[in-house]
Amino acid sequence: MDPKVDRKANSVDVLLDEGVFPRPVGLAAAYRFLDRCYVLVETHPRQRLSVRLKGKEPLAPAALAALAGEFRNELLHQLVRHQVAERTDSLRAAIVGRALLSADPEPAAEAAAPAAASDPLDFQDDPLGIAVPWEEKYGDKRKAKQKSKKRR
């Protein structure tokens, strides 16, 4: 994926193998250059993603080469970020969930509140009929009757 520097067009083209850099990684890396470049992203055959970074200001050849280098470093950062995020997904959910919950006034108040003594329901009550089997609730009652007659 050697980048191509086009001095006339004031741009750098990079062709990415999506087998190495999944599309979200390529897009995230390209997104970081929006402030300095006009960015064009296109798909190519054989799982290739092309990214063109065109300088908003005229860039010297060395600056264009540096831009390409920065993009490649950013790609690596985004790839590792993607992998770490996938690997630690459940851990992050647990830690962040716990942290946010501790700052939330409602769960704290709920935890401190005494159990609702006035609640008349027993834990075995089922006022919404959630525990009733689907067949009993919505099944064709006529067919059910016929079946029971045949059995007799």
Added chain:
Amino acid sequence: MKARRPARGRKPGPEPDRKPDLMPVRWRELGGRVLVTNDGGDYLWLDREPFEALMAGKLKADHPLWAELARTEMLHDAAVEARVVERVRRRSHHLQVGPTLHVVVLTLRCNHACTYCHASRQPERRAGFDMSLETAARVLDVILASPAPDLTIEFQGGEPALNFPVLRWFVEEGRRRTADGSKHLYFSLVSNLTTLTQAQIDYLVDQGVAVCTSIDGPAELHDRHRRLPGGGSHRKTRAAMARFDAAYRKRRLDPALAYVNALVTVSRGSLARPEALVDEYVRMGQKVVHLRPLNPFGMGRKIWAREGYTADEFLRFWTRALDHILELNRQGIEMAEKMAALLLTRILTDDDPNYADLRSPCGAAIGQLAYNHDGRVYTCDEGRMVGAMGDDLFCIGDVHRHTYADLIAHPTVRSLCVSSCLECLPGCADCAYAPYCGVCPVYNYVEQGDLVARCATNDRCRIMLGMLDYLFQRLAEPGLSELLRRWTEVRDRSSVFEPRRAGKPAARAKARPAAAPPRRAKKGARRK
């Protein structure tokens, strides 16, 4: 060199009938050896050869390293796992308490014009930059709605003492509204002290308001950076500190606990003189010196070019200062460096100092909130400083329009939480120092344009790595471990920072706040 990916779940046991399983570990090469750490914060130094054998599963069963691995809870079994889980819970106590620190900017006005000032300072006589009583009332409503049982209100500015009537209102109204014991309320004032009258000093001492000031070194160094019209900032601040000391003594408070805390903002001019700076703190009778690097928040590029420095320059300064402090310790002089003491607490004990910069996730919004003089609320003081640059990304609401619950539900709070969860960040998740460190997404945003750091080019990360490298190498030196352990023994000062009636001395000792877990020293990790 960066730590490699930990060998999670590898089985290095050498014999078929003995297959010890490693707990998740991280490691870092340092000075020709390898430092191995686990999630519980234990650590172990290994020589290169046994480390490689361990990782390759070729370490012989009779190798003495097995005993060391077991002692430092690196080997997995059900009991060790349960212990490590419990220790991680203790070390992450901050996840259970909510926002405890509330930074209240009473005014942007200031009588100083410091060369590195980054707090959107306004001239002393300019109107329109003080917090009004109406705004203060809203701010207090929000603060008291926090679920945290212990709350600290920290008055900042500008120079907060220039708006003393509102400070008094906060203290008295806060005390009144928590008189039923529903919350423990603490106050602290961050001030240059130069405008305080004797009556104001007496009030602050009587009300148990902790006081913190800045002394940037010997007089000529301090006055060069902290500019007061007419000069003499150092002399005036020191004189006010002496008046506080006299007021504490008059009330028979323990001088080891009752004192004005001071800290240093390290600017370019300080870099060549770390020893002189530490010696100034010894002369002042301080037991701790906090050497804070300048941060780029709210500071123009011109100021940074004049006062700023690289991470390596700061680290050279910091390590020289610490070498000097350790030499003083050997001579029997009590002194510690604050950041080192906090890091050592993370390394050597299971205590959670709940320091916003050294926790995961960071303290932004879930550990602290910052209230601007006009009622705007920011995730943290750093976020407020970015707001002073004209970027309100970290503003999560306004006390005039939003409740505490609205503020905490702001999406920026979640973003900061996710982006500072150290265990899940590139460069941090596998770093050997993850159990001790912390990140600042606001810094990353200002310096690198993203809440998530590019660690390899991040100066803050470089400074943290440098500090931790230094401390671990010093801990490995014979005789230094016990000396450095003393830096973690911080006495609880809360007993002197409570209101007291005239003529009645404060209690000399008090249990730690209810929210804090009891201290527990970790098993010492020895050199192998």
